[in-house]
Amino acid sequence: MVFLTAQLWLRSRLTDRYWRVQEVLKHARHFRGRKNRCYRLAVRAVTRAFVKCTRARRLKKRNMRTLWINRITAASQEHGLKYPAFIANLIKGVLIGDRLYSGVLITLENCLLPDDKLRFTPSMSSGLDTDTETDLRVVGCELIQAAGILLRLPQSPPGIRDARRALAQLHCYGPPEVAMATGQVLFQRFFYTKSFVKHSMELLETRDWNKCLYVALLTFQHVSMACVHLASKIEEAPRRIRDVINVFHRLRHLREKK
Incomplete structure (x- = not known):
């Protein structure tokens, strides 16, 4: 029962x-x-x-x-095209304005600034050697790359992916995400007009390379942060400034643990 x-x-x-x-x-x-x-x-x-x-x-x-x-x-x-052919060509090419291009080529020959202006940077004029400046540029671009991944910035569309890949391979700074590549270009252009030494006065006072790199990272971290925030607006994927600050704060603590 x-x-x-x-x-x-x-x-x-x-x-x-x-x-x-x-x-x-x-x-x-x-x-x-x-x-x-x-x-x-x-x-x-x-x-x-x-x-x-x-x-x-x-x-x-x-x-x-x-x-x-x-x-x-x-x-x-009206332009003598049918819908399937127009869509197929639109996917293959890059639509810039009202013109359709098969691809975008970004090389050293297609540069806006001549080589004589790019060869001598303000950092070299301040006494910084080429290898140290290159390493600092790489660290700044890696910081932008990591911040873009944490902010989940969108990747490039199929038509512009080849152009961004060429730009990324040109500077050797990671995969071709649109906003991250734009931020890296802004970072490079900023330090083609400004000196690393003037923006980090403690750089030449330390002899330890790891400590020197860490001090330089703290000084131009704000430049990288501004480049990421500006690039997200340029590429129509804006992120709140609070989120950008939190991401860079987290990256700073991760580097301190290492």
Whole structure:
């Protein structure tokens, strides 16, 4: 013999029947007739309305897609192109403004500044050797790269990925994410006009290389932080300044543990 008295006394985990009824009647208040107050009729009407509402959303998305395809087809036919050919070429190429390019080439020959201006930097004029300046530039770009990963900045689209990869391979600073590559370019341009020595006066006072690198990192950390924040706005993926500061604060503590 099974005694169910104790089990029946326990409170069920489900919502009370009263509140379940009120939830259904709340959705049926705008119905006409007895469906807005009779629970048995209201359940059927509300269930049917939810099903048709879901189907209506699907139909709306399908209609919007058809509308956009018709608009693109009409615009492309004015220039003698069909919709499939236009979309295929658009995926393969890079659309800049109203022109379609097969690719973007970024090399040393396609540089805005001449080599004679890039060869002698302000840091060299202040007495910093080339190897130390290169290492400091690498550390700054690695800091920007790590911050971009923690901030979950978006990666580059397929058309611009080759251009960003070329830019990243040109400076040898990690994979080609759009915002991170832009931040690294801003960092490089800043220190082509400013000196590492003037922005870190403690750099030449220490003889230990690890300590020297750590002191320099603390000084131009603000420059890297500003480059990341500005690059996220340029690439239309803005991040809050509070999040950027928190990420760089975390990276600083991780380097202190090492």
